[in-house]
Amino acid sequence: MxxxxxxxxxxxxxxxxxxxxxxxxxxxxxxxxxxxxxxxxxxxxxxxxxxxxxxxxxxxxxxxxxxxxxxxxxxxxxxxxxxxxxxxxxxxxxxCPLVTKVHTEAIRYARGGYTIILIGHEGHDEVIGTMGEAPEAIVLVEDEADVDRLEISPDSKLAYLTQTTLSVDDANRVIARLRERFPQIESPAKGDICYATQNRQEAVRLLAGEADAVIVLGSKNSSNSQRLRELAAETGKPAYLVDGPQDLDAANFDRDMTLLMTAGASAPESVVEATMAWLDQQFGIEVETRVVRTEQVHxxxxxxxxxxxx
Incomplete structure (x- = not known):
């Protein structure tokens, strides 16, 4: 394999x-x-x-x-x-300082009298914290349909922010709809989706075409891991989001396959190593590491x- x-x-x-x-x-x-x-x-x-x-x-x-x-x-x-x-x-x-950045932006816009459209997932810890900075000024949307349902005066001062762990493609679709409906809407000079989320998504987008299936290591309540699985599935390949090798079924794979494996931003490398060991034991593996971006953030x-x- x-x-x-x-x-x-x-x-x-x-x-x-x-x-x-x-x-x-x-x-x-x-x-x-x-x-x-x-x-x-x-x-x-x-x-x-x-x-x-x-x-x-x-x-x-x-x-x-x-x-x-x-x-x-x-x-x-x-x-x-x-x-x-x-x-x-x-x-x-x-x-995370990148989450703090979004909080700071919410405070700044709220003090400026803006209505803030927050693009994110309801109930996510990050969204709850951000909305808590200015609950009277923030409206949450998850998708384009939510944007279409917004009832906001056309002369309102508007700005949008995003959860840091969203799918870049999904967020861009929602942002495009917001700009269609509210051409005056403003946004921070630098986007909110974090560098790591974007880099991991870019790697899946570039590499999934070479694989027969994709394994994403991460937990079900990890937003960025879920986005990686969804992105892989959009390529038409079987995509599995698992905490570790104990959640994999050997019947879904065979020796002749090419697998792509990645890990969400909260998944430790020890789980990657354990999953590689399981795959090697089951099928024998030939590993090729493909570097899409180099990260040196601390x-x-x-x-x-x-x-x-x-």
């Missing part, structure tokens, strides 16, 4: 920073360390940290007063920050943890 291994794949700079933050917090303060929501949307990562003493909570009321809480890479709303202060929690903010640790870094 030929295995084309896409690069870049797996952890992005924001996920690296968040994961290292939680590792340092566990080392420096000892367990339990409380984390508001999943540190990243990957079941392997969450399970590993839970085994190491991290306690993931969905409500700050679950965190003992005066304890330390770490905010995940997806960001939180001002209301969550206020609640943390009221409970006298020491908050370590591991929000984000600094949250200030409270920098003294503990090696």
């Amino acid at each position: 030929k295995l084309i291994l896409a690069a870049p794949r797996g952890f992005c700079a924001g996920v690296n920073m968040a994961v290292e933050s939680l590792e340092l917090a566990l080392s420096a303060f000892g367990p339990p360390v409380y984390v508001y929501h999943e540190i990243v949307h990957n079941q392997y990562v969450v399970r590993s940290f839970r085994d190491s003493g991290a306690v993931f909570v969905n409500e700050l009321e679950e965190v003992p007063r005066g304890a330390t809480v770490l905010f995940s890479a997806h960001g939180v709303s001002p209301e969550v920050r206020r609640a943390a202060r009221e409970r006298n929690l020491t908050a370590i903010d591991a929000t 984000f600094p640790l949250p200030q409270p943890l920098r003294e503990f870094a090696k």
Whole structure:
């Protein structure tokens, strides 16, 4: 079996920073360390940290007063920050700086009297945090049909923002519809979809044509991983989104196939290696790594943890 291994794949700079933050917090303060929501949307990562003493909570009321809480890479709303202060929690903010950029843009547009159209997925942690910055000014749309249903005065000051992990193609279709309906709509000088999301999507778009099937390593609740699977499926190839080799069925593959494998931005390289080992055991593999982009982005640790870094 030929295995084309896409690069870049797996952890992005924001996920690296968040994961290292939680590792340092566990080392420096000892367990339990409380984390508001999943540190990243990957079941392997969450399970590993839970085994190491991290306690993931969905409500700050679950965190003992005066304890330390770490905010995940997806960001939180001002209301969550206020609640943390009221409970006298020491908050370590591991929000990805690219998500923080979107929050800052939302605040700026809201203060300028704009109605903000946020393109994103309802219920996603990142969207909840962004909308919390200016709930009275933000309207969420997921697709072109949502844009068509908008009832906004044609003379309104309008701007759009996007969730960082969207499909570039899907977002562009929604943006095009917004511009058709509202020619005056404004946007940030630099787009919001993160570099890692775009790079991983570009690799699948360029390489899927050479493969008989595509494996995307990532969890079902990972937006960027779901987009990779959808993008692969749009090429007409069978596309599988799995947490790891335990979720694959050998009956779907054979030795004569060429597979493309990639990993979402929150999937660790150890899962890539485990999946390669499973494929090699089942079929024997010849691996070809294909580098589409080179990434050298690094984000600094949250200030409270920098003294503990090696």
